Amino acid sequence: MENVNKKIKFGTDGWRDIIADNFTFENVRIAAFSIGKYLIDNNLTTKGIFIGYDNRFLSEDFAFQSGYALSSMGIKIFYSKESVPTPVTAFMVLDLQLDGAIMITASHNPPKYNGIKFIPYYAGPAEDFITKEIEKNISFYLEDEKSLPKLKNYDEFLQEINYISDFSKYKEHLLEIIDIDLIKKANIKVIADTMYGAGSVILTEIFNNDLNLKSKIFNNYRDAFFGGKLPDPSIKNLENLKNEIIKNSFDIGIALDGDADRFGVIDSKGIFISPNNVISIILYYLASVKNLNGNQYNAVRTVATTHLIDEICLKYNINLIETPVGFKYIGKQIREGNTIIGGEESGGLSIIGHIPEKDGILADLLLLEIQSYLKLYKNNLSISQYLEKIYEEFGYFYSERIDMKVPFDKMNDIFDYFKNFKNSTINNVKISEILTKDGVKLILDNKSWFLIRPSGTEPLIRCYIESRNEDFFNNLKKYLLKKFEELKK
Secondary structure, three states: OHHHHOOOOOEOOEEEEEEOOOEOHHHHHHHHHHHHHHHHHOOOOOOOEEEEEOOOOOHHHHHHHHHHHHHHOOOOEEEEOOOOOHHHHHHHHHHOOOOEEEEEOOOOOOOOEEEEEEEEOOOOOOOHHHHHHHHHHHHHHHHOHHHOOOOOOHHHHHHHOEEEOOOHHHHHHHHHHOOHHHHHHHOOEEEEEOOOOOOHHHHHHHHHHHHOOEEEEEOOOOOOOHHHOOOOOOHHHOHHHHHHHHHHOOOEEEEEOOOOOOEEEEEOOOOEOOHHHHHHHHHHHHHHOOOOOOOOOEEEEEOOOOOHHHHHHHHOOOEEEEEOOOHHHHHHHHHOOOEEEEEEOOOEEEEOOOOOOOOHHHHHHHHHHHHHHHHHHOOOOOHHHHHHHHHHHHOOOEEEEEEEEOOHHHHHHHHHHHHOOOOOEEOOEEEEEEEOOOOEEEEEOOOOEEEEEEOOOOOEEEEEEEEOOHHHHHHHHHHHHHHHHHHOO
16 A cells, blocks of 8 residues: 555645546545645634535545545535536635635546645645645655544544535626626527536536527536547547537537636637637737726736737736746736736636636636627627737737657756757747746747746656747747757657
């Protein structure tokens, strides 16, 4: 057991692992005990903890075991009666004024994975100092199993649970942020793929009961195997959505990942809009149409996210804040106030007035509002046509992420090589700036840039590339692929 348990690694997104291998009831209880010790040591035990879970295999049982562990430490438990999205779990922390929450999810990982995530009292991703303390507690319990708290009588625990089945306040909150009258007036035809995930019930209720949309929702039931695909709303996993849009002339198609904290969208032309471009479109809409602009506001993006956001901020006099990769950094800025939008290229987004946690349902509803606006006031432009108008105003941005396999023993050499690249040139364009707040980011004189970051778990370096010139983008990509092959030998 000791060798298995020592593989528990609790980061900002919690701990994810393979079900029945490392992700067992026993190890989940150890992770929950470690969260409980953090709560006790920091005097955060007076209000209770909400426990949510997604549609993965055994998620509700893992959730019960988490609650069982915390309850045995004297912590009050509020347990969801049904699977819920991660953003709903985060929202419940604020709604019930709790000390935090646990979410059982492995997000968009393969079906054989599950995970446990801690959401602190502020309803956003746990910051590093919190997860380090939880990891320290995990090590403490693993090194001395006799120190593990004693589990109370199980029947006693079952009698003490506070069951939660009403999540209407989350929906009410979303509908206060979204212009539902505009969406109803436009009467757009919408299709959604909830990818068998935890957002299925809530999105269906909003469509049918609150927006009265002409809609179709598919894959909106539990399938722990996610139809044989990853529950990730990427272009390769949304082919069926695209085909339905084209076949039946839908105005827009939206999607959610397994725990509904990430979004996907395909417009009426069958064009997939990347998260980079979705964030830019929503920021542009909020600044130009909703009049959220001026230097009292911020927009927050990670180092890996498109600089189109910067250009929009420049026009509308919005402060641009760049963070390391990870929504925990964005969430922190949102908590400090006046952040119009925070987003990352991997598909996480939240806006002013909402929780400091990424929310795919919110993002999708914002896209429905924008499509409604385009239908009523912009000659029924598609989302991709709206993006084209934005490009015409600010210039084109070509972006891509490439994952490059690199042996662990070569990684430091590669990072050191690019750290010392200042005053050099690539394809006759000078390197103007090198940033090292997260990986190594090189900015060129022509405003092109690339970022390299280690994956953290695999022998991979993630390389993000962006340029405003298509030819230069292609040449920069070729250069980097060739250079990586040279450096990893």
